[in-house]
Amino acid sequence: EIVMTQSPDTLSVAPGERATLSCRASQSVSTNLAWYQQKPGQAPRLLVYDASTRATDIPARFSGSGSGTEFTLTISSLQSEDFALYYCQQCHKWPPTFGQGTKVEIK
């Protein structure tokens, strides 16, 4: 199966600053990659799919990029509600697999 590795495990960012999260696939997944946000006690929420398409009602400060094996989720100016756990997921090859997550915390 395709292994998804996210970095860093924890990212400390001040409100208003930019956050850059990385996701690497063990083999090419083309652009079949999604990003999710999860807050404690809540279900994940889809942010980006097809590597760079924002999901419905997702603010423009979230953007995804990349293809092949290297992907990035950028949050341009962190708001208080953005401090959460973020997962990437490949849906290129069965079984779909998730990264281990990156926690974005307040600096």
Next chain:
Amino acid sequence: EVRLVQSGGGLVQPGGSLRLSCAASGFTFRSHWMIWVRQAPGKGLEWVANMDQDGSDKTYVDSLKGRFTISRDNAKNSLYLQMNSLRADDTAVYYCARGLGRGSLDFWGQGTPVTVSS
């Protein structure tokens, strides 16, 4: 508004069975493929199983084959997961989700905890 409302979790002894349900509303349920995902305590997300729109195609993660069964009733707008021969390592929060495109999950249920313990 799209809603997925889950029920059926709880505490079960090792070797026991449990059936999870996911009631959908706010969209044409029969037009979407559906998925179960789980999250063990303090861990990441794991794809469990998925089913296509009419229920003719179902796929499971290899490690769960033979113990879990995914099903749906389009007349009732509902998705199910029958879990048999449960083990301690099946302890997790189970989520139902709606599939988008190749495999993104655009709407999720609230999650239902399953604890396997004696």
